[in-house]
Amino acid sequence: MNAFSPEDGLTLDEAMEELVSAEDFLEFFDIPFDIPVVQVNRLHIMQRYHDYLTQAGDLDSHEEEARYNIFRQLLARAYQDFVDSDALTEKVFKVFKRNDPKSTFVPIEQLLS
Known part of the structure; x- marks a missing residue:
């Protein structure tokens, strides 16, 4: 059961202001989750969720239920990304997007000049 109901007198944005953890978001949106997956990937899941929201564009014009x-x-999709994969493969954060310094080739001529 989700925590959002227009009958409560709160807007969706107001109701979401109370959410502080990945688990809160998953419970609020009534998404079943595996606790160990969230414990290991919570920041990655939330960043991927934010990325998906950004890609979705302006959603303010939609009705609350929509x-x-x-x-x-989008949150279910972000969570599922880390059920099916891992943080290193998904490369959500900039630190994972850098080239591996061990695999960078520098010709000896550049080192001597």
């Missing part, structure tokens, strides 16, 4: 469903779908 926005709730879109938010829920």
Whole structure:
């Protein structure tokens, strides 16, 4: 059961202001989750969720229920990314996107000049 209901007198944005953890978001949007997956990947899941929301563009013009469903779908997708994969493979954060310094080739001529 989700925590959002227009009958409560709160907007979706107001209700979401109370959420502080990845688990809060998953519970709010009624998304079943495996605790160990969230414990290991919480920051990655939330960043991927933020990225998906950014890609979705302006959602403010949608009705509350439609926005709730879109938010829920995007969070479920972000969570599933880390069920099916891992943080190193998904490369959510900039630190994972850098080239591996061990695999960088520098010709000896550059070192001597």
